[in-house]
Amino acid sequence: MKGGFRRVWHGRRWRVDGQNDLRHFANLGTKLGLCVKDQDKRVLYQNENSINTCGNMLGEQCTKTCMTLYKKIEECSAISEGMKLFKATEIEGHKVDALIVNDGDKITTMLYPLDESEEKFQKQEVYFREKGLTKSEIRIMQMVLQGMTNANIAEKLFISKATLKTHLNNIYKKLPESMRPSQVRN
Known part of the structure; x- marks a missing residue:
């Protein structure tokens, strides 16, 4: 061998x-x-x-x-x-x-x-609220962290990909660099 x-x-x-x-x-x-x-x-x-x-x-x-x-x-x-x-x-x-x-x-x-417990999502929500994210921005970030693609997120929320991209840009401005797309997933 x-x-x-x-x-x-x-x-x-x-x-x-x-x-x-x-x-x-x-x-x-x-x-x-x-x-x-x-x-x-x-x-x-x-x-x-x-x-x-x-x-x-x-x-x-x-x-x-x-x-x-x-x-x-x-x-x-x-x-x-x-x-x-x-x-x-x-x-x-x-x-x-x-x-x-x-x-x-x-x-x-x-x-x-991956921890898919309700407790995990509650901790994420508290963290994102502390960073100033709105309720809809929190929902988008939770989908991103679940590994969903932009196309899937846009489809699920019934919005265009361009609208989603605008939301994501606004979200990432509020979060530390380590949470930005190049750091979150490749």
């Missing part, structure tokens, strides 16, 4: 030899799912959150969850190395932000589950 990794039985579960190099990923937090694969899409490492999402795929060639997103990268990119961020995408019935990194040697996937 490429890079000195091979699948071995270790105690109660399969482990990939050489996996100690990847152990530092285990402490990334309680929400982040992490999976590392070789270029043949064979799973070299999964943390507990990844195992909960996909099942234990260690040593197997992955065709699940994030690899359906990865196929989109391969299909539309002449060079598949690099990073691709999928904002608010649905995977296995859950909304997540997914980051797929292909460094030419390994394919690393990070999945972060």
